[in-house]
Amino acid sequence: MKPFLIQQLERYALRLTELDFLLSREDIMADMTQFLKLSREHAEVSAVASRFARFQQRNADLFSAQSMLDDPDLRDMAEEEIASANAELQTLEAELQRMLLPKDPDDARPAFVEIRAGTGGDESALFAGDLLRMYSRYAESQGWRCEIVSESMSELGGYKEVVVRIEGDQVYGALKFESGGHRVQRVPATETQGRIHTSACTVAVLAEPDEAEAIKINPSDLRIDTYRASGAGGQHINKTDSAVRITHLPTGIVAECQDGRSQHSNKAQALKVLTARIQEKDRAERAAKDAAERKSLIGSGDRSDRIRTYNFPQGRLTDHRINLTLYKLLTIMEGDLQDVVHALQSYEAAEQLAALEIGATA
Numbered sequence: 562m563k564p565f566l567i568q569q570l571e572r573y574a575l576r577l578t579e580l581d582f583l584l585s586r587e588d589i590m591a592d593m594t595q596f597l598k599l600s601r602e603h604a605e606v607s608a609v610a611s612r613f614a615r616f617q618q619r620n621a622d623l624f625s626a627q628s629m630l631d632d633p634d635l636r637d638m639a640e641e642e643i644a645s646a647n648a649e650l651q652t653l654e655a656e657l658q659r660m661l662l663p664k665d666p667d668d669a670r671p672a673f674v675e676i677r678a679g680t681g682g683d684e685s686a687l688f689a690g691d692l693l694r695m696y697s698r699y700a701e702s703q704g705w706r707c708e709i710v711s712e713s714m715s716e717l718g719g720y721k722e723v724v725v726r727i728e729g730d731q732v733y734g735a736l737k738f739e740s741g742g743h744r745v746q747r748v749p750a751t752e753t754q755g756r757i758h759t760s761a762c763t764v765a766v767l768a769e770p771d772e773a774e775a776i777k778i779n780p781s782d783l784r785i786d787t788y789r790a791s792g793a794g795g796q797h798i799n800k801t802d803s804a805v806r807i808t809h810l811p812t813g814i815v816a817e818c819q820d821g822r823s824q825h826s827n828k829a830q831a832l833k834v835l836t837a838r839i840q841e842k843d844r845a846e847r848a849a850k851d852a853a854e855r856k857s858l859i860g861s862g863d864r865s866d867r868i869r870t871y872n873f874p875q876g877r878l879t880d881h882r883i884n885l886t887l888y889k890l891l892t893i894m895e896g897d898l899q900d901v902v903h904a905l906q907s908y909e910a911a912e913q914l915a916a917l918e919i920g921a922t923a
Contacts, residue, residue: 562616562654565918569661570613577603577610609660616653622646662913667768668734673710673837674766677722679742681760684749686719688871689762691894692743693723696736698896705729710818710830724834726769733768738882738905740766741868748874757874761867767837776840778832784808785828790819807831814838883908 580603583589589596626642629635676692678685700707706728713721727736744761752758770776790804804819805827816835818827870879876890878901885904887893893901 562657563918566658566661569917570609570616570657573606573609574613577606580606609657612653612657612660616650616657619646619649619653623650658914659910661917662910665734665737668737669731670733670771671726671728671769672733672736672766673724673726673769673834674736674739674764675722675724676720677763678715678720679761679763681745681758683715683717683719684745684758685760685762686715686721687717687749688719688743688745688760689721689723690719691745692762692764693720693725695894695896695898696725696727696739699898700727700729700732700896702896702899703729703735705732709820710834711820726830733766735902735906736766737768738766738868738902738909739764741866743869743871744867745871746873747871765841767834767841769833770836770840776836776843778809778836778839782810784810787824803827805831807835809835809839812839812842814842880905 580599583599584596584603589599623643623646626639626646629639630643632639674696676689676696678689681688697707708726708728710724710726712723715721742761742763744759746757746759748755749758784807786806786808788804788806803824804817805824806815806817807828808815814835816831816838818831818834820827820830868880868882870877870881871890871894872879873890876888877886878890878893879886880901883904885901887900889897
């Protein structure tokens with residue numbers, strides 16, 4: 562294991578000793594807020610420290626086994642122990658590296674996925690529908706739950722714009738790298754001469770804010786409009802002014818919801834989307850000011866960034882940020898996104914690990 566990682570892990574062991582002492586103090590135990598904060602940190606630090614202790618033990622076992630290789634009577638047993646220790650040490654090192662990486666507190670949050678048709682007219686809207694299906698199928702495979710917040714359908718059955726909320730374990734952490742421009746190359750159903758067309762959609766993935774930590778919005782900064790919902794939804798949704806549009810006047814950011822049956826529920830959902838968009842705007846501005854941070858992320862998440870191409874004639878998906886090419890486009894469009902998600906997460910982890918090493922040697 563690299564020396565800078567050993568140094569980081571030794572700090573965890575020292576911090577665990579400090580936390581054990583702090584949590585034994587009566588004044589800390591009397592302050593429930595501080596006690597809970599330190600207890601959460603203790604759980605995280607203890608998990609790392611215990612794995613590091615196991616790593617150190619297996620390293621000692623390896624050294625001991627290597628010292629027995631010269632004894633003919635013990636050689637077979639020593640070789641078996643060396644193989645076992647090396648295998649476990651490799652696993653432990655990978656685990657510890659992951660545990661040391663900076664954690665995005667939003668990774669565990671639900672997410673809003675916004676898909677908008679771009680260049681390409683009706684074909685772009687149809688592709689937006691295909692992307693929605695892809696994400697919905699992937700969510701289903703992960704045991705997540707999807708609900709459409711708002712939609713604007715095209716005449717051919719696709720979407721000019723659709724916003725879906727996805728709830729489950731580590732949703733934002735898995736989908737956050739989907740933000741950007743998605744380009745499709747294929748022969749549209751309406752094309753009579755078999756020519757390949759290129760069109761595009763934009764995707765934005767926003768972490769749903771934690772209500773306890775969400776930014777506070779001044780009600781006087783909001784304009785709330787109600788209107789009659791359009792599209793599918795049964796008789797009720799089309800006969801009442803239940804759809805809600807909220808405008809944040811200082812930024813001009815707009816969010817709307819028409820999927821719920823009541824104006825009250827639509828307002829609550831639209832406010833969540835609005836808060837997520839405002840927080841994402843703040844996040845993007847901070848990232849733009851920090852060139853090093855932007856480099857450590859996979860692209861900026863800006864919708865103008867072309868992040869991926871879906872080439873149907875070749876059955877090929879290419880993610881341009883990490884030079885990933887997969888020739889299984891049809892299964893990916895059916896929701897088999899796991900290889901793409903894992904590749905992006907692994908790339909981010911490698912970038913973060915490199916940044917940690919640079920920081921440790923600076």
